[in-house]
Amino acid sequence: MLKRKVDVAIIGTGTAGMGAYREARKHTDSIALIEGSHYGTTCARVGCMPSKLLIAAAEAAHGAKHASVFGLNVPTVETDGASVMDRVRRERDRFVGFVVEDVDDFDDSHKVRGYARFLDAHRLQIDNGLEITADRIVIATGSRPFIPEVLEGAGNRLLVNDDVFELEHLPSSVLVVGTGVIGLELGQALSRLNVKVTMLSRNESIGGIADSEIRKIAADTFQSEFDLVLHAEVLAAKETLNGVQVTYRKSGGIVHTVVVDYVLAATGRIPNTDKLGLENTGIALGARSVPDSDRYTMQTSAPHIFIAGDAKNELPLLHEASDEGRIAGSNAGTFPTVEPGHRRAGLGVVFSDPQIASVGKRAHELLPYTFITGKVSFHNQGRSRVMAKNQGMLKIYADKHSGILLGAEMFGPAAEHIGHLLAWAVQQSLTVNEILGMPFYHPVIEEGVRTAFRDAAEQLKTIEREEASHAVA
Numbered sequence: 353m354l355k356r357k358v359d360v361a362i363i364g365t366g367t368a369g370m371g372a373y374r375e376a377r378k379h380t381d382s383i384a385l386i387e388g389s390h391y392g393t394t395c396a397r398v399g400c401m402p403s404k405l406l407i408a409a410a411e412a413a414h415g416a417k418h419a420s421v422f423g424l425n426v427p428t429v430e431t432d433g434a435s436v437m438d439r440v441r442r443e444r445d446r447f448v449g450f451v452v453e454d455v456d457d458f459d460d461s462h463k464v465r466g467y468a469r470f471l472d473a474h475r476l477q478i479d480n481g482l483e484i485t486a487d488r489i490v491i492a493t494g495s496r497p498f499i500p501e502v503l504e505g506a507g508n509r510l511l512v513n514d515d516v517f518e519l520e521h522l523p524s525s526v527l528v529v530g531t532g533v534i535g536l537e538l539g540q541a542l543s544r545l546n547v548k549v550t551m552l553s554r555n556e557s558i559g560g561i562a563d564s565e566i567r568k569i570a571a572d573t574f575q576s577e578f579d580l581v582l583h584a585e586v587l588a589a590k591e592t593l594n595g596v597q598v599t600y601r602k603s604g605g606i607v608h609t610v611v612v613d614y615v616l617a618a619t620g621r622i623p624n625t626d627k628l629g630l631e632n633t634g635i636a637l638g639a640r641s642v643p644d645s646d647r648y649t650m651q652t653s654a655p656h657i658f659i660a661g662d663a664k665n666e667l668p669l670l671h672e673a674s675d676e677g678r679i680a681g682s683n684a685g686t687f688p689t690v691e692p693g694h695r696r697a698g699l700g701v702v703f704s705d706p707q708i709a710s711v712g713k714r715a716h717e718l719l720p721y722t723f724i725t726g727k728v729s730f731h732n733q734g735r736s737r738v739m740a741k742n743q744g745m746l747k748i749y750a751d752k753h754s755g756i757l758l759g760a761e762m763f764g765p766a767a768e769h770i771g772h773l774l775a776w777a778v779q780q781s782l783t784v785n786e787i788l789g790m791p792f793y794h795p796v797i798e799e800g801v802r803t804a805f806r807d808a809a810e811q812l813k814t815i816e817r818e819e820a821s822h823a824v825a
């Protein structure tokens with residue numbers, strides 16, 4: 353058996369692992385960067401980038417089909433599915449190519465190909481026969497799709513996100529199970545590309561929206577565009593000669609059967625920590641076999657083992673994986689000296705149309721009665737109406753006494769951009785009045801944002817007046 357000793361072993365060469373490698377490399381030349389599957393990262397290969405490419409095609413089709421609102425007559429919009437998918441793959445491969453080039457630039461002697469498993473807290477068994485003993489270890493193994501057992505009967509007709517981007521042609525019909533981020537993004541895009549989409553949610557959740565009023569607006573909006581069924585439970589899925597037959601129960605007990613080309617499982621992701629042999633390390637494990645870890649140092653309960661990215665199962669987003677990877681790699685490099693890393697205000701964007709953004713803390717994460725909510729509907733917002741994008745709502749949450757912006761939730765136009773502005777304001781601890789003191793151009797969607805802040809400012813004034821009158825009394 354081949355054996356090797358290194359200062360730092362990094363398990364996984366995705367976004368978090370690559371960030372960890374670059375940082376650890378600044379402190380030592382004794383590194384093993386381990387990858388069991390393809391180089392190129394989940395984000396570029398089967399995640400962020402191909403999904404946004406598919407969505408871009410869908411938005412172009414939707415814009416053309418709905419040009420009549422501006423008095424433009426686009427007679428027919430034909431979707432050439434093979435060309436759509438060809439562009440998705442060509443552009444995706446370009447992005448993957450850049451990542452692979454980065455990995456090519458890493459020192460060959462550091463790269464190890466194979467799946468790693470812990471033998472104990474310092475030893476890793478690689479499935480190519482190599483045994484690595486590492487002084488410090490970073491777990492950056494990402495996540496994989498979760499598939500409920502009931503969907504397995506769909507056999508070859510069962511898709512996960514990875515498979516969607518490999519389709520040569522667009523299917524005629526798809527049943528999407530799960531209305532989280534992936535289900536919503538891919539399902540709406542397929543629907544706009546002429547695929548008959550039925551989307552099932554087992555409850556009321558839509559794209560992770562926490563606020564019930566905003567969630568209702570989103571549900572109504574999506575239901576007006578495609579077949580979105582809330583409170584639906586899949587009872588059976590069976591592959592047939594030409595497709596898959598799915599039986600599901602709606603609220604009220606009504607049972608439906610549909611026959612579709614494919615079922616897309618968009619039912620969440622599992623962190624890749626369950627097959628790592630973590631039980632051999634003695635580290636404390638939480639739910640789903642994910643090691644407990646410090647949000648600022650990435651340290652697990654074993655001080656020399658760090659964890660970053662989707663494997664950490666905290667904030668499964670690209671920019672978080674990147675930050676966490678760099679912090680973990682830096683601390684693995686300098687261990688036993690370990691520093692807390694820089695964490696940013698929370699920001700999540702769902703690239704549906706309208707988009708969804710969540711920023712900082714949302715209402716359910718705040719203590720009741722400590723904050724006020726400013727809100728705006730985009731229905732009559734000037735710029736949004738000009739562009740026929742006047743749907744949705746924004747709520748901002750500010751501390752009742754200091755007026756500091758704590759968070760926000762939005763379903764509406766340009767949420768990817770508004771979300772950034774609000775996240776920057778949260779990170780800077782700006783107050784409602786400080787934000788209102790900033791420039792607002794005319795006519796822009798940000799004027800809608802100002803309406804929500806003005807609403808909050810009025811409430812803050814009332815609270816101030818009431819507190820002053822109580823003090824006098």
Ligand SMILES: Cc1cc2nc3c(=O)[nH]c(=O)nc-3n(C[C@H](O)[C@H](O)[C@H](O)COP(=O)(O)OP(=O)(O)OC[C@H]3O[C@@H](n4cnc5c(N)ncnc54)[C@H](O)[C@@H]3O)c2cc1C
Pocket residue numbers: 363364365366367368369386387388389390393394395398399400401403466467468469492493494495513534624628660661662663667668669670671673
């Ligand atoms: C469809 C989809 C769309 C998305 N869109 C967005 C988006 O728009 N914006 C956003 O911010 N985020 C998005 N995400 C999330 C984002 O892609 C992830 O948060 C990010 O890629 C996680 O990076 P990571 O390094 O933790 O994992 P990965 O990039 O998955 O890297 C983990 C690596 O570890 C390897 N590995 C696993 N186990 C072992 C082992 N035992 N031994 C050796 N190697 C191992 C894997 O092969 C893999 O290469 C999306 C995800 C999906 C699925």
Ligand SMILES: NC(=O)c1ccc[n+]([C@@H]2O[C@H](COP(=O)([O-])OP(=O)(O)OC[C@H]3O[C@@H](n4cnc5c(N)ncnc54)[C@H](O)[C@@H]3O)[C@@H](O)[C@H]2O)c1
Pocket residue numbers: 500529530531532533534535537553554555557558559560618619620621667668669700701702703
């Ligand atoms: N735009 C983005 O930033 C983006 C895009 C895609 C994915 N992501 C990341 O990937 C993560 C995973 O996305 P996701 O959509 O897979 O997960 P998710 O947690 O967002 O949604 C999973 C959905 O599946 C449902 N579900 C779970 N088990 C089920 C079952 N047995 N039967 C029926 N429904 C079930 C849940 O109720 C939920 O609606 C996200 O949390 C996000 O961090 C981000």
